[in-house]
Structures are given as C-alpha cells and as structure tokens.
Amino acid sequence: MLNRxxxxxxxxxxxxxxxxxxxxxxxxxxxxxQLGGDLRRPDGSMVDAVTDxxxxxxxxxxxxxxxxxxxxxxxxxxxxxxALWVIGSYxxxxxxxxxxxxxxxxxxxxxxxRKANPMPNFKGTRFTNAHETLIWAAKTPEARYRFNYRAMKxxxxxxxxxxxxxxxxxxxxERVKLDGVKAHPTQKPESLLYRVxxxxxxxxxxxxxxxxxxxxxxxxxxxxRRNWIGIERDAGYxxxxxxxxxxxxxxxxxxxxxxxxxxxxxxxxFGALVEMGMVTPGTVLxxxxxxxxxxxxxxxxxxLGRDSGSIHRVGAAAQGAPSCNGWTFWxxxxxxxxxxxxxxxxxxxxxxxx
Amino acid sequence: MLNRxxxxxxxxxxxxxxxxxxxxxxxxxxxxxQLGGDLRRPDGSMVDAVTDxxxxxxxxxxxxxxxxxxxxxxxxxxxxxxALWVIGSYxxxxxxxxxxxxxxxxxxxxxxxRKANPMPNFKGTRFTNAHETLIWAAKTPEARYRFNYRAMKxxxxxxxxxxxxxxxxxxxxERVKLDGVKAHPTQKPESLLYRVxxxxxxxxxxxxxxxxxxxxxxxxxxxxRRNWIGIERDAGYxxxxxxxxxxxxxxxxxxxxxxxxxxxxxxxxFGALVEMGMVTPGTVLxxxxxxxxxxxxxxxxxxLGRDSGSIHRVGAAAQGAPSCNGWTFWxxxxxxxxxxxxxxxxxxxxxxxx
DNA sequence: CGCCATCCTGAATCACATT
DNA sequence: CAATGTGATTCAGGATGGC
Numbered sequence: 173m174l175n176r177x178x179x180x181x182x183x184x185x186x187x188x189x190x191x192x193x194x195x196x197x198x199x200x201x202x203x204x205x206q207l208g209g210d211l212r213r214p215d216g217s218m219v220d221a222v223t224d225x226x227x228x229x230x231x232x233x234x235x236x237x238x239x240x241x242x243x244x245x246x247x248x249x250x251x252x253x254x255a256l257w258v259i260g261s262y263x264x265x266x267x268x269x270x271x272x273x274x275x276x277x278x279x280x281x282x283x284x285x286r287k288a289n290p291m292p293n294f295k296g297t298r299f300t301n302a303h304e305t306l307i308w309a310a311k312t313p314e315a316r317y318r319f320n321y322r323a324m325k326x327x328x329x330x331x332x333x334x335x336x337x338x339x340x341x342x343x344x345x346e347r348v349k350l351d352g353v354k355a356h357p358t359q360k361p362e363s364l365l366y367r368v369x370x371x372x373x374x375x376x377x378x379x380x381x382x383x384x385x386x387x388x389x390x391x392x393x394x395x396x397r398r399n400w401i402g403i404e405r406d407a408g409y410x411x412x413x414x415x416x417x418x419x420x421x422x423x424x425x426x427x428x429x430x431x432x433x434x435x436x437x438x439x440x441x442f443g444a445l446v447e448m449g450m451v452t453p454g455t456v457l458x459x460x461x462x463x464x465x466x467x468x469x470x471x472x473x474x475x476l477g478r479d480s481g482s483i484h485r486v487g488a489a490a491q492g493a494p495s496c497n498g499w500t501f502w503x504x505x506x507x508x509x510x511x512x513x514x515x516x517x518x519x520x521x522x523x524x525x526x
Numbered sequence: 527m528l529n530r531x532x533x534x535x536x537x538x539x540x541x542x543x544x545x546x547x548x549x550x551x552x553x554x555x556x557x558x559x560q561l562g563g564d565l566r567r568p569d570g571s572m573v574d575a576v577t578d579x580x581x582x583x584x585x586x587x588x589x590x591x592x593x594x595x596x597x598x599x600x601x602x603x604x605x606x607x608x609a610l611w612v613i614g615s616y617x618x619x620x621x622x623x624x625x626x627x628x629x630x631x632x633x634x635x636x637x638x639x640r641k642a643n644p645m646p647n648f649k650g651t652r653f654t655n656a657h658e659t660l661i662w663a664a665k666t667p668e669a670r671y672r673f674n675y676r677a678m679k680x681x682x683x684x685x686x687x688x689x690x691x692x693x694x695x696x697x698x699x700e701r702v703k704l705d706g707v708k709a710h711p712t713q714k715p716e717s718l719l720y721r722v723x724x725x726x727x728x729x730x731x732x733x734x735x736x737x738x739x740x741x742x743x744x745x746x747x748x749x750x751r752r753n754w755i756g757i758e759r760d761a762g763y764x765x766x767x768x769x770x771x772x773x774x775x776x777x778x779x780x781x782x783x784x785x786x787x788x789x790x791x792x793x794x795x796f797g798a799l800v801e802m803g804m805v806t807p808g809t810v811l812x813x814x815x816x817x818x819x820x821x822x823x824x825x826x827x828x829x830l831g832r833d834s835g836s837i838h839r840v841g842a843a844a845q846g847a848p849s850c851n852g853w854t855f856w857x858x859x860x861x862x863x864x865x866x867x868x869x870x871x872x873x874x875x876x877x878x879x880x
Numbered sequence: 881c882g883c884c885a886t887c888c889t890g891a892a893t894c895a896c897a898t899t
Numbered sequence: 900c901a902a903t904g905t906g907a908t909t910c911a912g913g914a915t916g917g918c
Contacts, residue, residue, distance in 0.1 A: 206893045213889090214908040216847045222891050232627060262636035262661070263893065266627065269620025273586060281653045282616035284638045286690050287890090292909040293686060295894035296675040298789075299635045299725075300910080302688035304891080305659075307616070321650040332647060334656035336640050336690070339888060358891050373651075387901050632893080667893080675908095686909070788907060789895080794907090838905060851906050887915075899903075 174378065176401040177390070177410050182382035186245035194401070195318070195377040196388050197246045198257045200360060201266045202227045202237045213294050222357045226406070232267065239271045241263075242382055247275060247311060249380065255317045256309045257368055259285070259360070265305045277309040280317065281335050285364060288340040308372070317372070324371050327443035333371070339363045339448070345458060346449075347494040348386050348416055355412045356386035363448050365392035370447075370470065373398050375428055387413025394420045396470065397428055427453035428470045434522045442483050442498070442513070443472025445520050451513075457502040458481075460510060464490040466502065474502075483513065528732065528753040530687035531744070531764050536736035536757040540599035548755070549672070549731040551600045552611045552722060552743050554714060558589045558618045578711065586621065593618075593625045595776055596736055601629060601665060603734065605850055609671045611722055613639070613660045613714070623661055631663040634671065635689050638844040639718060642694040662726070671726070678725050683748060687725075693717045702740050702770055709766045719746035729754050741767025748774045790792035794871050796837050796852070797826025802877075804870055811837075811856040820856070827855075837867065 178185045205227055211219040229235040246256060256277060260268050272279060283306040290302040310317040317428045324333035335420040342361040347354055365388050373379060375397045381389035384402030386409060393400035394417055402417075404410040445451045446468060466486050476488040481489075483498025490496075499517055503510040532539045600610060610631060614622050626633060637660040644656040664671040680686035696715040701708055719742050727733060729751045735743035738756030740763060747754035748771055756771075758764040775863075799805045800822065806832040807824040820840055828840040837852025846852075853871055857864040 203891055204893095205891065207891095208893065211892060211894060212848070212908095216845075216849075217888080219892070219894095220889075227891085249866065260891095261891065262623070262633050263891085265636075266620045266623025266661075269616070270624040273620065279616050281655065282619075282659070283653065284640070284657055284690065286638070286640075289890080289911040289913095290688070291890045291892070292911090293892075293894060294687075294909055296679075296891090296908055297673060297894045299637065299662075299678070300686045300688040301635065301892065303638055303690050304635070307620075308653075319651060324653070325650075332650070332654045334654040336642070336657050340912075343890070343911095347890095354889095634893090670896080793897090793905080836905075849906080851908085853906070883918090885915100885917085888913090890911100895905100895907075897903100898907085899901100 174401060175394070177387075177402045177404055177414055179404060179407065179410055181405060183245045185242050185403045186242070186249050186380075186382060189380075190247050192251045192254075193378065194249045194380045195254050196369070196373050196379045197250060197254070198365065198379060198381050199242070199246065200259050200358070200381070200385060201239065201242065201264070201268070201381050202229075202383075203258055203261050203358075204229050205261075205263050211294065218359075219291075219294070224357065225495070235264065236267055236271065239268055240275065241265075243271050243275050243277075246380070246382060247277065250254050250311050252292060253316045253318065254311055254313055255280070255315075255372055256311075256353075257306055257372070258309075259304055259306045261301070261304050265307070269307055272307060272309050277311060277315040278315065279307060279309045281309060282306065282309045282317070283338040286336055286338045288338055289343075292339065293514055306368075317422065318374065320371055320374075324367075326471045326473060327367070327370070327441075327447060329441045335365075337367060340389075341365075350412070356366045356409060359386040360388045360394050362388055364396075365389055366396070366449075369393060369396050369398060375425070379451075384413050385409055388418045390417040393419050395423055397422050397425065423452075423470065424454045424467075426469070426475070427467060441472075441520075442517075445513075445516055446470065446472045448520065450516055450520060451504065455504055457504050457513070459487075459490075459501055462510075466490070474498075488491060528755060529748070531738060531741075531756045531758055531768055533758065533761065533764055535759060537595050537599045539629075539757045540596070540603050543603045543734075543755070545602050546605045546608075547732065548603045548734045549608050550611065550723070550733045551604060551608070552719065552733060552735050553596070553600065554613050554712065554735070554737050554739065554759075555593065555596065555618070555622070555742075556737070557615050557712075560818060562726055580842050583630075585718070589618065590621055590625065593622055594629065594863075597625055597629050597631075598648060600734070600736060601631065604665050606665055607670050607672065608665055609634070609669075609726055610663045610665075610868065611660055611726070613718075615655070615658050619659045619661070626661055626663050631665060632667040632669065633788070634662045634664055634673075636661050638690045639840055640690055640692045644695065660722075662710055663839075666778075672728065674725055674728075674784055674787065676787045679722070680785045681721070689720060691718075693721075695822065696742075701768055702765065710763060713740040714742045716742055716746050716749075719743055723747060723750050723752060729779075730743055738767050741770045744771040745774050745777055749777055751776050792875065794874055795826065796867070799828045799867075799870055800824070802874065805858065805867075809858055811858050812864070813841075813844070813855055814857060814866075816864075820844070828852075 180362045207221050285304045287302050295298050378399045379393045380401040382403045384404040390400045390402045453468050453470045457466050466474040476486050479486050479489040484496055487496035487498045487501040499514040502513050614620055639658045641656050647654050696713045732753045733747045734755040736757045738758040744754045744756045809822045811820050820828040830840050833840050833843040838850055840854045841850035841855040853868040856867050
C-alpha cells in the first residue's frame, strides 16, 4: 500500500485506505482560477495559462462541496497526531481554510510562500501576485502534532523559522518536461516540500498526497526516506510521477539525521542551500588542501568523525582552531574544481534577493 | 457626515448612511483569536494578549454571521467602482475571505503584510507568526476600481509593487498610549494605511472604517487629504481616535501629487500632430531598428506598401502582430537621431496644456 | 572558456472608450 | 450590447547562441 500511486478519484481512494494510517497529508488541490480570455505579455507573446478541465468548477458551492469531501476523507485517514498541509492562492484558499476549520481541524499556522521570481502583472492592473498561501493544521485542537523545531531553526540562521518562506518557483532542470513541453502546469518546487517534510515528519513516516500531479511530494518523500502514497486521477500525470519518483536516489540515512540539539545548529543559512538543492545532503566537503573531509546532513549541519554542527564549528574542530569561517574554509568539487561554499552563498543570495 | 466618528454598532451606522457614497472601505475587524490560557514568555513574564470582549464569539457560525452582516452593509454604502480592504490573521481571514466572495465582491489581490519585527513563538511549537493578510476586493467582477499603478511602482524603486509588503509593526512614538499603557491592543501602523490609500484612493475621496479603533485610518486619511468616516462602538477608543486624528496636519497639496498613470492622460490623436505641423505629410517613419518604413499622409494615416491606416494598425500589420502601440513603435529622424512619436505627443500635450 | 546579448517562460481571475 | 479602435503594459531566472 505504501510508496505507490493509486489511480483514481482521491475521495474514493482515501476512503479505501485504513483510518488513522497517515502521518501527513500534503494537498495541492485545483485552485478554481476562473480565468477570462487570453493574456499577452507586452512583447505580444501569449501567456500559457492553466485552462485544464480539472480546474473548472460550476460555482463556489460546487468547489466547496469538492473541498469538503476531500478534506473529510483526508481527516479520516490521518492519525490523531497527524497533520494537514494545503496550498492555494486567493482564488481558493479562503474557501479551503474555512472548510478546514469547519471540519474540526485546528489551524497551526498559515505560511506564505514568497516567490523569488513570480510572473508580473502585465497590464498594470493589480499588484504582482507574488505569493501563495499554505495552511498547516492539526486534526484537533488537542492533538500532539509533530514539529521539528530545532531542524527549522537550524535551517534559518539559528533563528526561529518564520511564517513567510522565500523560495524560487519551479523552473529550469527541475521542471519535468515531455518532448520539451512542461509535463504539468503547476509543478511545485522540491524546496517547498523539503521544508514541509523536514518540519513535520520523521524518517519512515507516511505522507499522503491526494493530488499527486507531477509527483513532487513523492519525489521529495522518497529522497528523504519517508513513505509516500500518491493519488492521481489523470493517467498521464501518474505515469510522469511514477517515472520521476522511481529515478530518485534516497539520501544516505546518516545525512538525514536532523540534529535535535541546539549545539549542532549552524549559525548560518547554509541549510538554505541544502534545501534549495544547491548542495545535496551526503555531499563531502573538503578544505582547499583536501586534508579534511566532512559530510553534509539534511538540516545543513556537517559531520566529521564524532564532530558535528555548523560549517564553522566543524571547520574549527578539524583544524583544532578556536574558530573558523566555514564559508571560505570548506569547498566542494564541481567538474573537478574546488569551489568555496562562499561562492554558493553568493549564488543563493542572487537567487533569493528581494 | 464626513470627517467625523460615528459612535455605535457599525452595521446600524452604515445602514444609516446613503448608499453608494463611499470610495473605499478599510476594515480591521475582530480576529476571533480563541486564545486559551495565559501565554508566558520564557522569562515568566506575561504576554499582553487580546482578550477583550469584542474579540469573543461563541462559534464560527456566530463569527460568520457577524462578518456577513458588516460586509453586506459595507457593500451597500460602496460606490459601484469602490473597493474593500480587510485585514486579518489565520484565525479569521479564511472565513472573511469566503464571505467576501459569497457576497459578490471580486477579490483583486490578497496582500501579505510581512512584519519586520514580529513577536516570536515563545514555546517553539509553531512557526513565528510573522505576517497578516489583507484582502483587496472590488464590488463586482466588472467594476472599474481605482488602482494608482504608477504611484505604487514609483514607491517600489520603479518595479511593480508585489503582493508582499515588508513593513514594521506599530511601536515607539507612533503607538498611542494612555498613562503609558497602549490605548488599543491592535493598532495598525500608519505605513500600512498610507500604502493602501495611495494605491486605491484619490485626494478628496471618501474612506470609511467600520472598526476605527485607535483611528489609524482616519489619521492617515486626514494626512493625505482624503475624507474619512470612522465608526466605533467603544467610547474610550472613539475618544482616543478623535484626539489623535484632530492632531494630524494634512500634507501639502503639492506633495500629494502622485505619479499619474498614462491611462489618465488626455488622449491625443496622431492627426492632431500633423494638423499642428509638428509632423509634415510625406515624413517617413521607421521602427527603432529601421526594419520598416511608413509614410505619413495628410489625414494622419500611415502607408506601408499596401497597408494603410492608423499608426497602430500599420505598426501591427508591419510586424504581423495582433496589436501595436504606434506611439512607441514608430520613430522619426531628427538631426540624425530617432525620436519616438511618443516624445512628439508629449510636446503636443505641453503646448496645448493651457 | 568566458562573457554578453537574446530569448523563453511562470497557478493570471490583466483595458477602456466609442460606435 | 456587441464590435471596433486606440493604446497601455513586464520581472527574474535560466537556457541558448554568438563572438
């Protein structure tokens, strides 16, 4: 039952699963965009809009029925201490949020995904729609939901992770394509799922995605050694997702150990580079003279023998020095050349600059 | 009726106002926070939570009734091209947003106010709640709402203003206090209202706030020379707001002139330039790369091969594009340099300004 | 190989006045 | 009310190609 795609309607599929069997539901339902005619950029080119049938609903009432049905089914399969994540935009998220509350879930946070590179408003009629909203909810107000506070803090310069996350949209090599054409119109970035799963699940936990689409949830879950269940109605999408997920190499178990102690938390946003996939967990870093070798773990900490912690701490420990600037000390090999972490940080800053 | 505080229930007060008399409603309704017991900081000190009676509702149904009542009353007093702004947090904003949609308003954007200095989550059980959400909605999908696009772009270093706004919370000298104690628990920063009013109103427009509280909306409206109506149930808050607003010095009218949108500029037919002798019949116009050449005819039409017509039509035909702005596409040569027609139009406007 | 210019694209509720 | 004409309007990231 685990780690496979169920074809078909998500409500029926969830109803067929045993109750209280899932740790986390991550859902990216249709947004009910209600777009008008064509839209052209100022240069005359056409915007490739989401006009698929699966995003068409007759009315708000229709959409609400659909929403409540799947939310109810999801709540049944969730363990009592499990949690729900839903993503949406202003077109649908208010209806979804109200339904979440009405069905007895307890909202823990709303999270804003601030897109580093959103599509502009071409006609100058509104504000650039530069974010999407996620809702994180427990099954009940009393539930003892999982929140890996330390791992989140480690990922964020040793500061509490905030409710606004700056991440790029999914593009470039990460975007799944078929014959050069995007395989799914709304593929989510893996960095987003990485943060959600790192925050709210543990290794071997069960993650269910009722609207699997291109399979981002399954791919990240497999990479992070979580069990996954994906439900998808469209055979084409399911095939894309299956192939994509099968190609994922799970991370090394050791690298996945999210550090839970304050001591090991890195003081720098090196974790953000890991999250973005700019540095993969398990990567071996060396100094310029290749005397020391340290492994990158899932939350952005390093491990060298018995020493673990931030890139600075481990660098200092390796040399027996009182302190060390990990950004300039550690390097990784790219095409046979040693690149300092500092260069990666520079790239990161450019990609997430406001 | 304008520029004063109405004491009492906001629904009754709005129902007593003439319909279609208000340009903008800005509302900061009770959030229905549902706080449990007291919240303490790690050092044992107590967090001053919002536990006032006005923020207590018996159930979601109660809160929904309340929300729909005031949203309906607000919609009646709004002019057809007026707009609504509401601010809230995850506790209430989903219910508010669903009601906004159900009542026929048309959501234009949701805006995230990203707090520069939010209160941390002291227990480390959730993400730092670092933002609030605003909804901007027109009265109907067809409404021609006001959006000062240019002014927003100017405010953002000449880039489109995005849907995520980074602003500090209200503190320091701006925070209204009585005997050293904050006069209102949820006073909003003036910077937030400033941006909303600059984006969506004009000088002498009418702004209504059904939950005036400490009076931020009135204070900023007065400063920006907008008319305001504030409704407040609590006599204490009303007194605070009245005093605060009265102390505001309206800005100098000259400083208030915001960048005007090109759409608002008077329309100029190309023929008028020919008529004025600014462009002579027979002049050859080219695009910037000198790929196309068109002749100006006596009636202000262009000719390019077999195509003839307006500057826009011929520009579009030349490129094989569906449309074209002839003002920026076509240029004429003056002293060896290519000058866009748009520059000539600007000259024309200046010469005919009186 | 590096650098620069060019091109493509992304969950988008995307104009308005006159005839 | 529908059709037509004018004319306003874009940001960042990644890929590609030329020199």
